[in-house]
Amino acid sequence: MTAIRVAIVGLGKIAKDQHIPAIAGTTGIELVAVASRHASIAGTPHFATLEELLATGPAIDAVALCTPPLVRHAQAAAALKAGKHVLLEKPPGATIGELTPLISAARQSGKTLFATWHSRFAPAVEPARAFLAERQIKSVAVEWKEDVKVWHPRQEWIWQPGGFGVFDPGINALSILTRILPRPFFLTQAELSFPGNRGAPIAADLNFSDAAGLPIRAEFDWRQTGPQTWDIKVVTDGGVLTLSSGGSRLDLDGRTLVDEKPAEYRGIYRRFVELIANGVSDVDLSPLVHVADAFMAGRRREVEPFIGE
Template structure:
């Protein structure tokens, strides 16, 4: 079969660092266009915006939307109306309602919609999920702490309403635990630390409980310099499990079971190709729902102003 002709819309750091290499190594796709106001890719057709792309390149079959979530809904609407398959970077939208409407639009149009959670495709996540499936979880501790200046230099949109603040990385942890924990869980309380000059939180502490009463605690912080921390520790009736390094390393008890490579975005595009071939969609909003709950239930505490 011929590869699916795909375009990237929104060509920032994540598109360059992750999407382009993953597409380059995937024979199911041909990267044939980029739509971006401020950036282009050598050797690939460039368009200023998605509508111009759709008007001038009707042969494009799929789009990967990497623009900020605040503008992604309108872009996805245009692509679906044009009959294109759509892949959404995380978070899939600025609100739950937007994503649910996109799901309905894609179903009516008969196209694939894929709301991606790249951290779920980290090397050790599937094996952790399988091991926990037969265990009783008693406690979970999530530590997701990184340096915003390192990962989001000059990106003001992440601090604006709809940009999620520290939940931009924190939602990655939530995407993992919603995938690996055998019981549903619910927020019971939270605290959001919001800089005096920003709309989005720079840190958050969340407490959840699952149906069986297991305590789940998550700490997200964007102020950590030096080594970065992306760790999940789970206590069970069969001993502890640790999923560290963003989900690429798995330890069960005292044994390192798996240390894997960075396979997240290749995994996403393999899944997207599979969904297109099957004529299916994959739109799981559970991680975004937990973030929405945090903004609903979390206590806001003002902290010192943040400057780049």
Template sequence: MTEQVAIGIAGVGKIARDQHLPAIAGHSGFKLIAGASRNARIDGVNNYQNVEDMLAAEPLLQAVSLCAPPQVRFSQARAALEAGKHVMLEKPPGASVTEVTVLADLARQNQCTLFASWHSRHAPGVETARAWLAGKEIKAVNVLWKEDVRRWHPGQDWIWQPGGLGVFDPGINALSIITRILPHAFFLKSAELFVPANRHNPIAANLDFSDALGTPIRAEFDWRFGPQELWQIEVTTRDGLLHLAQGGKFLKIDGEMKDIGQEREYPSLYDRFFELISTGASDVDVSPLQHVADAMLLGGRHEVEKFED
């Protein structure tokens, strides 16, 4: 494609302002022409209260990036796809695994691109880690993904409601990385979910996975951690230790820091979205969300102290 893709954003919150808007502004393949949000506006473009109004009023619109909470994303994506627009879904791609597969079918029927984006897969160390691990014998995997919910989701009640995922909202970033870099598929064996007495979703979780070879894969997620975040993945192999730190921004192999380039997660997402639109393809991997669904299904729930924001 040589022409710019006219794009709109739905859900003009923190993630849209911090990441999506700068990424679109810096991408030669996209032109932002509209925004849809109940409580916010984007300067310099037409603004609407909802996606349906935006679609009806913007005939030149070609694509929509959906950044609203996952509980409302299905109806937004369905409206956009039925209107013939390409759709990018912020993570998690939906409130359930099945609704995302329904959207994938709808995208095929309408010959539209659907991109279930996982921004942490675009951290600079991820693809180098994947290449190094290819063909290696994995002995163990240990994931620590811990942060302070009050810093990252202040006052956001939706995160605690059904479909909001709780601590799995950040934890799914780790799952998106290990489903990308590990050479074999894996599945959940057991889980512990720690749920505040006044909330629906867990504030912490411990997960134990295995692959078909019996490799132990342990993940610990916690929203009560700080002041600095701990986002790290260690993979022990017969050939050495791989260590991803700060969400994939840094990579060490056997203690040696690797040169992996600069961070550009969200610009890279829009590179991928533009590529998919240009080639008439979609990219809809639900495996990280499936692991969260399995944790909710298999996990033992433990009540912990109330959480007050």
């Protein structure tokens, strides 16, 4: 099979750290161009914008949109109109409503639209899902706490309305929960902490439940220094299951079941190649729905201003 020719749009930290090496390590896809105003790759055709790439660039089959979610809808619409498959970094858009016409456009054009959730491809996620499918779940607790200055240095867009704030990493936890829990769940209470000088939250305390009354608590925080925390603890009738390190490790009552180096983005690109080969799309919006519910129903409180670096 001829390799899928993909162009990366938006050459920031996530594209450099994850997308480029993942594409290089995935059979059936190759990087042939980049569109970015501020960065380039030696030896790879470079264009300032997606529009310039589509108009004058080399032949491509697909685009991987790694730009901020605030601008992604217009880019995805342009790519689909041009007959290209589209991979969306997470979160797939700034709003839920803007994704509906993209889903329709992909269907009408016969092209693949893939809304990626990279944390679902962590090595412990599927084993956790299989274990929980056969257990009675009693409670779920999530701690997703990291240092924004380490992971998002000088990224001002992420603090703007529509930039998600702490939900940019927090949605990774929600993407795992919506994959591993056997029943849908919904928000019951939320408190969002906004720095006085920012338009997006720096922390969030969330409570969820499901039709059976399962208590689910999640704490997201961007102010943690030192060791970072990305843990999900599930109490079941078969023991306490703990996913840690963002889904790379799985323990049951302290006994390690999975402990592997993550290769999440290779999983994403293998899935993208598979979707294109089968002529289908994959757009699960459930993690984004939970974030939207938190913004809509959550109580807001002002905390000390955030001074970035």
